[in-house]
Amino acid sequence: MLNEDAQAELTKTLSGRDVAQAGALCYRRSENGGLEILFVGSRRNGRWGIPKGHVEDDETSSAAALREAFEEAGVxxxxxxxxxxxFSYRKxxxxxxxxxxxxxxxxxRIADRFPEKSIRKTQWFPLxxxxxxxxxxxxxxLLSRVENLDL
Structure with a gap:
């Protein structure tokens, strides 16, 4: 795991065809105590993933993850x-x-209104x-690693 300083250095080294993003693996406990993960649907193809996006200038990756979670999923x-x-991927x-x-x-907290509510589907999944x-x-x-955590 990298700390914020190491993340900032890595972000500076990525350029051109490599794009740095931050994502939020959003979780909660269900009523029966099971761990649930929140997914958002891709705007392009509807596939399930986590809220993620670009890290703004002078923004830490954790702050970007929190911002993206609210913008895309209202959490x-x-x-x-x-x-x-x-993880890495290509569009x-x-x-x-x-x-x-x-x-x-x-x-x-889950908001009733958030910026991408009308263009994204969200769903909680058992781990x-x-x-x-x-x-x-x-x-x-990464999700398979969550099973071994005490969250």
């Missing part, structure tokens, strides 16, 4: 400042390779289903 909570892990419509620094986010249904292989690997 807020406690974000872990330490990077939980990384069907772009030559770029996206590198996502993933932060855990314990959801405590095992999330591992199966995640669009990116690297995200599936």
């Amino acid at each position: 807020a909570g406690i974000v872990d400042k330490t990077v939980f892990g990384w 069907d419509t772009s030559p770029n390779r996206y590198h996502v620094a993933v932060h855990l986010l314990q959801v405590s 095992r289903d999330a591992v199966r249904d995640a669009a990116q292989p690297g995200l599936r690997t």
